[in-house]
Amino acid sequence: MNIETITFENNTLRIINQARLPGKYERVALTSLEDVINAIQSLMVRGAPAIGIVAAYGFYIHVKNLKAEGPLPIDKVVHSADLLKNARPTAVNLQWAVDRMLNIYKINENKHNLLELLKDTAIKIHQEDKESCERIGQYGARLISDSMHILTHCNAGILATGGIGTALAPVYTAYKEGKNIHIYVDETRPVGQGARLTYWELTHNNVPATLIADNMAAGLMHMNKIDMIIVGADRIASNGDVANKIGTYGLAVLAKHHGIPFYIAAPCSTFDMRIKRGDDIPIEYRPDHEITGYWQIDNMNYHVYNPAFDITPADLISAIITENGVINKPNKKNIQSNLKPEEFVL
């Protein structure tokens, strides 16, 4: 099965509605700014790179819609871009992609082919991400040996990107190379990206996988049943601290305790060099019912704490796998050398 997370064909943006997976496979067309923001906020599309791609297409669609209505003041475009960028606060790829689109808009505001240029840029962002995934896969697969058991958390796979994933790219690449591997999938409470998305896409690609509750990973590590941990990232500070799905930090501490390599896989668009350290990354808090809903205690006045992300300090990270190579023991200096100069400019 060929999973196409995001398609843009005949000028129409379509996504898989990931909020319904795996019970229902449904493709949804997004035809307005509101559609796109709603899709991002309701987790119909999620995963830092995928959000960026959809937002880029969304920006183009929105400008096209507005232009059809009449003259378009720049203030209105900037305001729309802000709405898009603020749809979710943690993943920086969203801001990065929208700023890149806005920049193209500003430079070419009065050109007759503005819409074509915007469309081409969105397609380029999509295509670049696909290629980044491939390269992350190639670099990351070198770290994977035959017979390895690999733990992943949340979903940083095909469904989170425009390609074969970030954390799962090395997995798919190693599997294609014929390596005999097995993946432990954290269900990833509260939203279940592991149980609903990662397990689904791995098994659709025939990669052997076992589903566990998040709190079972530690015991497996104690029994030497996990050889490597790979997860994605929603934002990486300039010192290498990583914001990723809640639960990531705990896995990094457990990995250190057990001497297990702990890898982050992410495209360079995930780095935010304006931010010094992880504690400065804004963390999104999600509604209580994501936790209470399951237990049918929604109406019982529970006090709930539900951050969507946590911060993993750089010193717990063995390496960050990017499309430009593997950054071992990440710090400001080796991150800067790894990023191409244009990554700093929006």
Add this chain to the structure above:
Amino acid sequence: MNIETITFENNTLRIINQARLPGKYERVALTSLEDVINAIQSLMVRGAPAIGIVAAYGFYIHVKNLKAEGPLPIDKVVHSADLLKNARPTAVNLQWAVDRMLNIYKINENKHNLLELLKDTAIKIHQEDKESCERIGQYGARLISDSMHILTHCNAGILATGGIGTALAPVYTAYKEGKNIHIYVDETRPVGQGARLTYWELTHNNVPATLIADNMAAGLMHMNKIDMIIVGADRIASNGDVANKIGTYGLAVLAKHHGIPFYIAAPCSTFDMRIKRGDDIPIEYRPDHEITGYWQIDNMNYHVYNPAFDITPADLISAIITENGVINKPNKKNIQSNLKPEEFVL
């Protein structure tokens, strides 16, 4: 609200059906061996001490039922005891309680007041547990200071015992003493003993509590928001290794990394001095649907790993709080000194 987890009135054993909490509060009478085994296996009653108490009453009820039918060969009683003891494999209090009942049976088999002696022993086991909880509360509360934030996992409270709990006994006692405390409650996947039971009983007793997903505890520790961790135990090996609800081991590792005290609270009936170390404790594996059910992926042929317990090595445990006192840095020697001689005899 006075929560009575287990009652024995007018010769009738009744339990709260914990599988239905907190949505439905329902008391169920258990009138046969089958009732009792089913209640234990389906988690209508759970928590190591509570299982032991219910099994003791169950043994009495079963012998009474059999005696009413005619002569009762000892083989049949031993067989029934084995069925009870094997209802769940990890918690040793179950075996301990049934063996104690069986011993009374064997010693008094031919006495006219056998049934009275069995009934009295079951009531005594129940009463002793209640008193143990009180004493655990008193010893444990000394470790709790004003303004502490305490994390607990699973349910080791009123609903898990014949009294005010094991892990939660120090919490209730400190709260009664007027200490201003706040409890973080792990929801405890997959079965949700934290979300369904611990939060429910804490708030019914007015103790301030916040519900979190299990994977959120690490981030709270990183932010210095957790001052202490207290959990219960299902079995403690003679070297101090502890089997407890899956997820406990990971919390112990995280506690060590963050310099947070990690306490086990359990009655002496939880120690199994026949067992050398944690890895020798049998671990129960539960059905897949406990994990897959939530995500509505039951019918999707998921490969699932679902252990109900994990092992925390003694060297990660700051102390074990028992009814006989606090065992700091537990090891075989100080555990033996803490247990009264009669604890070794069944």
